[in-house]
Amino acid sequence: MRKWFYIGGYSVLVIMASLYIKPYAGWICILASLMLLVVMSRGNLLREREFEEAEDPHLQTLFKHNPNVVGILNREGCFIRVNLESERVLGYNSDELIHKPFVSLAAEDQYELISSSLKEVHRGNPVSFETAVFHKTGYRINLHVTALPAEDNDSPHSYMLICQDISERKRGDEKIRYMAYYDDMTGLPNRRLFKDHLSATLAMSRSVGQKVAVFYLDIDRFKLVNDSFGHDYGNMLLLQLAERFTRCITENDFLARTEGDEFALYFTNVADSNDVIALVAGINRVLEEPFVLEQYELHVTASIGVAISSDKTEDAETLMKHADIALARAKEKGRNDFQIFNSDMKSISINRIKLENELRKALTNDEFTLYYQPQVDIESGRIVGTEALIRWNHPERGLVPPNQFIPFAEETGLIVPIGEWVLRAACKQNKAWQEQGFPAMPISVNLSMRQFFQHNLKGKISYVLEQTGLAPQYLELEITESMTMDVDHAIQSLLELKDLGVNVSIDDFGTGYSSLYFLKKFPIDKLKIDRSFVRDIMTDPNDAAIVATIIAMTHHLNLKVIAEGVETEDQLRFLHQNRCNEVQGYWFSPPVDARQMEVMLVGGSQAAAAKLEQ
Structure with missing residues (x-):
């Protein structure tokens, strides 16, 4: 600017002097001054291209072939030169970019950032920032921008932009963030994001005097779905559950899949x-409609644990832990239930941890023992088999019945090693009785759900029989109806067990979901009528009709039938009249230890025959 001031002033003085001396010479000077102005103006235009016309070929090469977007902007922020990479990244050719403002490429949410950054450069300060612009075709490009002022006499007249395309890195960062905070199958937030949002919500709720309720929800018998139909069906169910649960929340609430x-x-x-009860009712309503998994329809229930924030300084982690404890309590109550956390549940949770540790020690220290209940032929009164029943000989509490630890063992997975111990101990005892000269008869062992769905079940049982020396026909495996829901798997597993030579019976028949059509396809030997029907056959006509029907159906299928839970003479007579094959229950004997069982085997049992002859 100072050069233009000097040149202009000099030209005016020359013109005035010339006009004073000779008028015609003054016009010549005017023309000369105008030419000088044109030359200087052209010189200013050349300044904008001086980088382009730089004589150093190395700088030219560095500019043209730089792997980043490089552009020269004039004072107004418009491109006056771009390199080849700019065309590739931005989608415009050089002619389209020249004289185009850089800010005109900005994404809507980045306009202010780019404008303010260029103003800072205009003040002579280099800046670096991350922003986003639009490609010519319309998609978003993420850039890391370094803007540098080009100075002349301490006055910036142009800028240089060096822009690195970081779109791929941004997508990678976003993918990593998604994996860190979202469940990859359902698309719901995961536990980490749930905790972060809960922390923020708790702080805000306290400030306005409101409470927050955390719900932990577990699908009842979900493992049965996976084991029966396969993990693909389990995933299909989870996706449908995620969709249904979204119907239960508002924009102020939050839903996540934790695990x-x-x-x-x-x-x-x-x-x-009262608010919790209403929310639980809403969750149960969305579960009422059956879930369709291709050709199957399933009804699903859930166990729910709830923790409500208080005025105390509870953090998100604590509230979530309390909801988890309440959930465990709900599952202990029998599932399809909800529990609200209270301080007493802490001790229950501690007891569960203690119980798990004690069960593991019991396996290590051989604290389990078997009791045996005789199975009696209803016609002859002879003992024709025994059922092995586990007891826990606790070092402090004495003899612990199975209902106090088996459900917990099933939940934690400890039922598998416990079940293997029972199988081996029962086979070993039966072989020992045979070697002592007692009548050879089968011993019944209950298989847990987890055992039945183990890989290579046939091989595991074959190995136990080989180790103990027991012939396969003297082992009877009892499975429950629920294990047969996956018909194909059940048939395949049962066929393998039959090939091995063991006997198979269905325990607790009448309480599960067996289809009579598939029942005839199962390679089984015996049905065991559940004690809940036997208990009331003399007082409830419906139970009596059910028991009589099961016995008749079993005979038509050429299977044996045994009734458990026989406790009275009237029950025994009813079963005899309806041609039940075998019975077991307290009418004959409660479960006894091995020594007492041996006494019974020596003396035999003629109680049933004697009483029926009266």
């Missing part, structure tokens, strides 16, 4: 337990 078949929700502005 496996467990979901977490939190609800804001929950005043008391």
Whole structure:
């Protein structure tokens, strides 16, 4: 600017002097001054191209072939030169970019950032920032921009932009963030994101005097779906569950899948337990309609644990832990239930941890023992078999019945090693009785759900028989009806067991979901009528009709039938009249230890025959 001031002033003085001396010479000077102005103006235009016309070929090469977007902007922020990479990254050719403002490429949410950054450069300060622009075709490009002022006499007149395309890195960062905070199957937030949002919500709720309720929700018997139909069907069910649970929340609430078949929700502005009951009812409503998994329809229930925030300084982690404890309590109560956390549950949770440790020690220290209940032929009164029943000889509590630890063992997976111990101990004892000269008869062992769905079940049982020396025909495996829901798997497993030579019976028949059509396809030897029907056959006509029907159906299928839970003479007579093959229960004997069982085997049991002859 100072050069233009000097040149202009000099030209005016020359013109005035010339006109004073000789008028015609003054016009010549005017023309000369105008030419000088044109030359200087052209010189200014050349300044904008001076980088392009730089004589150093190395700088030219560095500019043209730089792997980043490089552009020269004039004072107004418009491109006056771009390199080849700019055309590739931005999608415009050089002619389209020249004189185009850089800010005109900005994404809507980045306009202010780019404008303010260029103003800072205009003040002579280099800046670096990340931003986003639009490609010519319309998609978004993420750039890391370094803007440098080009100075002349301490006054910037142009800028240089060096832009690195970081779109791929941004997509990678976003993918990593998604994997870190979202469940890859359902697309729901995961436990980490749930915790982060809950922390923020708790802080805000406290500030306005509101409460937050955290729900931990577990799908009842979900493992049965996986084991029966396969993991693909289990995943299909999880996707449908995720969709249904989204119907239960508002924009102020939050839903996540924390792990496996467990979901977490939190609800804001929950005043008391009445609000919780209403929310639980809403969750149960969305579960009422059956879930369709291709050709199957399933009805699903859920166990729910709830923790409500208080005025105390509870953090998100603590509230989630309390909801998890309440969930465990709900599952202990029998599932399809909900429990709201209270301080007493802490001791229950501690007891569960203690119980798990004690069960592991019991396996290590050989604290389990078997009791045996005789199975009696209803016509002759002879003992024709025994059922092996586990007991826990606890070092402090004495003899612990199975109902106090087997459900927990099933939940934790400890039922598998415990079940293997029972199988081996029962086979070993039966072989010992045979070697002592007692009548050879089968011993019944219950298989847990987890055992039945183990890989290579046939091989595991064959190995136990080989180790103990027991012939396969003297082992009877009892499975429950629920294990036959996956018909194909059940038939295949049962065929393998029959090939091995062992006997198979269905325990607790009448309480599960067996289809009579598939029942005839199962390679089984015996049905065991559940004690819940036997108990009331003399007082409930429906139970009596069910028992009589099961016995008749079993005979038509050429199977044996045994009734458990026989406790009275009237029950025994009813079963005899309806041609039940075998019975077991307290009418004959409660479960006894091995020594007492041996006494019974020596003396025999003629009680049934004697009483029926009267």
